[in-house]
Amino acid sequence: MDVSLIEKAAKRAGISLTSDLVQKTACFIDVLLEANQSVNLTAITEPTDIATRHLQDSWIPARFIAEGAAVIDVGTGAGFPGIPLRIARPDLNMTLLDASAKRVHFLERVIQKIFAEELLSLQENMMKQGDLDDIDFSVAASSHLSTCSQISAETSHPSFISSPIPRVIHGRAEELGRDPDHREKYDVAIARAVTALPVLAEYCLPFVQLGGLFIAMKGLDDETEEAERAIHLLGGVVEEVYRYKLPEIEASFSLVIVRKKTATSLRYPRRMAAIKRRPL
Numbered sequence: 001m002d003v004s005l006i007e008k009a010a011k012r013a014g015i016s017l018t019s020d021l022v023q024k025t026a027c028f029i030d031v032l033l034e035a036n037q038s039v040n041l042t043a044i045t046e047p048t049d050i051a052t053r054h055l056q057d058s059w060i061p062a063r064f065i066a067e068g069a070a071v072i073d074v075g076t077g078a079g080f081p082g083i084p085l086r087i088a089r090p091d092l093n094m095t096l097l098d099a100s101a102k103r104v105h106f107l108e109r110v111i112q113k114i115f116a117e118e119l120l121s122l123q124e125n126m127m128k129q130g131d132l133d134d135i136d137f138s139v140a141a142s143s144h145l146s147t148c149s150q151i152s153a154e155t156s157h158p159s160f161i162s163s164p165i166p167r168v169i170h171g172r173a174e175e176l177g178r179d180p181d182h183r184e185k186y187d188v189a190i191a192r193a194v195t196a197l198p199v200l201a202e203y204c205l206p207f208v209q210l211g212g213l214f215i216a217m218k219g220l221d222d223e224t225e226e227a228e229r230a231i232h233l234l235g236g237v238v239e240e241v242y243r244y245k246l247p248e249i250e251a252s253f254s255l256v257i258v259r260k261k262t263a264t265s266l267r268y269p270r271r272m273a274a275i276k277r278r279p280l
């Protein structure tokens with residue numbers, strides 16, 4: 001991936017990237033495009049489209065996310081917006097959630113490649129604490145990508161809630177949202193292109209702690225009218241609908257910014273069948 005496209009996309013999104021973070025972003029896109037030849041991960045493959053539709057779009061919400069926030073990207077797919085956001089904002093504690101095993105597997109490989117340095121320093125810290133039992137680090141040559149680090153590591157350590165690397169979870173939002181380890185534990189739940197807003201609110205708001213944000217990345221139709229009742233029932237209030245454009249794309253986009261005002265009732269999230277049968 002041509003780094004000048006990445007730099008331009010970051011500038012347009014109001015993000016400042018060091019050359020190291022530009023390289024990390026390029027590495028992520030290279031790994032994505034290579035994997036996309038055998039596994040269907042993205043329909044967007046032209047470099048200029050990737051720069052605007054995937055990168056710039058993923059970086060726009062950064063302005064709403066406070067320093068050091070714990071963020072969960074619900075239905076992250078191939079890592080959007082979570083991976084570009086986390087690369088650009090190393091202060092974020094990022095969790096990536098998806099129901100698809102093949103996408104989760106891809107994300108685990110991506111993290112091994114692009115967060116190798118962070119994994120090594122984590123390894124050093126854990127060595128100091130004598131706590132390496134649950135983690136398996138390996139050193140491997142990265143054969144083809146000059147922009148990628150040469151070291152990779154494998155981990156599914158469960159206690160990475162405060163982690164220097166993104167955490168990847170294979171699961172369904174409506175199940176994880178009932179798990180006490182995840183329920184109301186995040187400052188921000190964000191989602192792009194997952195489902196209609198009333199259903200998305202039921203997936204995302206249970207993860208958000210009081211005072212935190214649910215950010216829904218939507219098109220021109222922000223869907224707030226049909227989702228108002230659901231958002232209210234789940235303890236949220238629409239604070240702002242932020243509209244924006246992307247270069248050379250006619251359509252507008254919107255971020256629905258929902259503030260969590262009251263705790264979500266234990267009735268929610270419901271099981272998938274009930275959510276589908278009777279959306280809030």
Ligand code: SAM
Pocket residue numbers: 074075076077078079080081097098099100103171172173174191192193194203
């Ligand atoms: N957010 C990414 C993006 O904008 O490119 C991926 C969008 S893709 C169209 C939707 C993703 O949501 C899929 O990867 C799917 O597996 C995931 N998904 C759908 N329902 C889900 C659920 N209930 N829990 C977790 N992931 C879900």
